[in-house]
Amino acid sequence: MxxxxxxxxxxxxxxxxxxxxxxxxxxxxxxxxxxxxxxxxxxxxxxxxxxxxxxxxxxxxxxxxxxxxxxxxxxxxxxxxxxxxxxxxxxxxxxxxxxxxxxxxxxxxxxFIRELKEKYNIYHQLKHLQQKILARDRKIEKTFEYLDKFKNEVKKTKAELFEERTMLNNVLKQINHMTGERNRLKKEKSELKKNLADNMEGFGEILSRLIKARIEKNRGHGERVAHIVHFIGKQLKLDEKKLEDLKKAAMLHEVGLLFIPQVILNKAKDQLTDYEKDLFVQYPVKGADLLSTCTEFGNCAQIIRYLNENADGTGSPKRLKRRYIPLLSRILSGADVFDTLKNEKDVTSIENFLEKLEGFSGTRLDPNIVVWLETYAVLHMGSDSYRVKGVGVHQLEPGMSLGTALFTNTGTKLFSVNTLLTKDAIDKIKKYNREYPVNETVYIRA
The missing domain is CATH 3.40.50.2300 (Response regulator)
Known part of the structure; x- marks a missing residue:
């Protein structure tokens, strides 16, 4: 310009x-x-x-x-x-x-002035071009400086990345080693756990055999109690872990009797002194203390500990009442009483058995448990002479005879076994069922 x-x-x-x-x-x-x-x-x-x-x-x-x-x-x-x-x-x-x-x-x-101007313009244009070239050269020089700097940064980054890759490879090797070690330890742990479970099962089997050999007067008592508690636990929808603990407790609930001398065990009930009677009252606690030394039997020990608690609060060791007694202990108590009562000499029929069992309701046993015990009895002890069938509350009719006693879910006894139902009795059952539901199935003599 x-x-x-x-x-x-x-x-x-x-x-x-x-x-x-x-x-x-x-x-x-x-x-x-x-x-x-x-x-x-x-x-x-x-x-x-x-x-x-x-x-x-x-x-x-x-x-x-x-x-x-x-x-x-x-x-x-x-x-x-x-x-x-x-x-x-x-x-x-x-x-x-x-x-x-x-x-x-x-x-x-x-x-000429024009010659001077022309030469000056040529010089001026040349200078302008030189300045542009100089500016471009400086820009190129800065670009090369930047490229050199970038190249150095790339070289440095490359070295750092190589170092990090080396570190990462080392870490991965360590992780692989640790994973292998973890899997090995996990396998060992699994094997140890299995061995421990087998040992605990073996330990329980040893105690169970000791009880059978030295304590049980009626062979198979532990197995029968285990069958009963499993039936009731299923009806109450207990989870598998609680059912397993109940079964162990049933098989080992008499382990505390191993602490009582054989001479006392052989005595008849009416020959026992007060001290010896107290030994029989306290044996569940002794057994629980023994089992609680092994963590695998901790839950089982707690169930057995309250075996002799009574529903009316007169039991041992803490004189607990009904709902304050652990549920699993109430179930075990009921099953133990059930099998013991069934083998008494004066129980000659299922009707007689059910009447005697009702006598424990509200005193020794929780009425709610008695309901399931009677249900178990009519389903597993019934014979051709004592057949029952299950009906709903709204299917009851006058003239029907109860095959088991009838309780509300709060434990209130409505009618005894063998009660002949009348219209008033059925209305009473329906009235209670609206406020305090009874069992869904009522067992009637067939």
Whole structure:
């Protein structure tokens, strides 16, 4: 882009004076003059010209290289064009010397203003291109610096990644080793757990055989009690773990009797002293204390501990009442009483058995458990002479005879076994069933 005015500093020898009117504003110049070559640097600094014309003989300038350099150095920030005005074109050797001094162009007198402007514009365009090239070179240089820096960063990152990969491989090896070790320990643990379970089962079997050999008067008592508690537990929808604990407790509930001397065990009930009777009352606690030393039998021990608690609160060891007695202990107590009662000599029929069993309801046993014991009895002890069938409450009819006693779910006894149902009795059952439901199935003599 051409400038509107060219700021010109005309330096001339005071002995040589040309007409300077051609450098007027009309011709596009802002003229400043200087007739002392050696002091021109001050004027260059103050006026900051676009173009410096030095009007002198080439031979005269030979010794003034330092002066020309000083001019250029002074204007180094915005270097002006330096043209030398001569009367004749210098010899080649002089031209090279002058160019080396910093002269940009030669003007031979006489010259046209248009020639001067054209040469200046060429110089100006050349400088513009040089500046662009310089800016581009600097940009390229910065780009290469950035690339070198980026290359170093990539190299550093690569080294770090390699180090991290090595560490990761080591960690993975350790994890694989730990996984293998964990699997080995897990397998060992599983085997130990299985061995422990087998040992506990063997320990329970040993105790069970000891009880059978030394304690049980009626062979198979433990197995029968286990069958009864399993039946009741299923009816009450207990989970498998509680059913398993109940079964263990049933098989081992007499383990505390091993602490009683054999001579006392062989005595009849009416021959026992008060002290010996107390031993029989406390044997569940003794058995529970023994079993609780082994964590595998901890739950089983707690069930046995309250075996002799009575529903009316007169039992041992804590004189607990009904719902304060653990449910599993109430079930075990009922099953133990059931099997013992069934083998008494004066029990001659199922009717007689059920009547005796009802006598324990609310005193020794929880009435709710008695309901299930009677259900078990009619389902597993019934014979052709005592057949029953199950019906719903709304299927009851006058003239039917109850096959088991009838209780509400709160333990209230409504009717005894063998009760002949009347319309009033059925209405009473239905009334209670609305407020305190009875069992869904009522067993009737068939």
């Amino acid at each position: 051409q400038k509107e005015f060219i700021s010109l500093l005309y330096i001339y020898d005071s002995k040589i004076r040309d007409d300077l009117s051609k450098f007027s504003k009309q011709n596009g110049f802002i003229l400043n003059t200087c007739d002392d070559f050696f002091n021109a640097s001050d004027q260059v600094e103050s006026t900051a010209p676009d173009l410096i014309l030095i009007d002198s003989d080439a031979n005269t300038l030979k010794g003034f290289e330092k002066g020309v350099n000083e001019l250029i150095k002074t204007a180094s920030i915005f270097k002006p064009a330096v043209f030398l005005v001569l009367s004749e074109f210098p010899e080649p050797e002089n031209r090279l010397a002058l160019l080396g001094m910093g002269i940009d162009e030669f003007l031979i007198k006489p010259f």
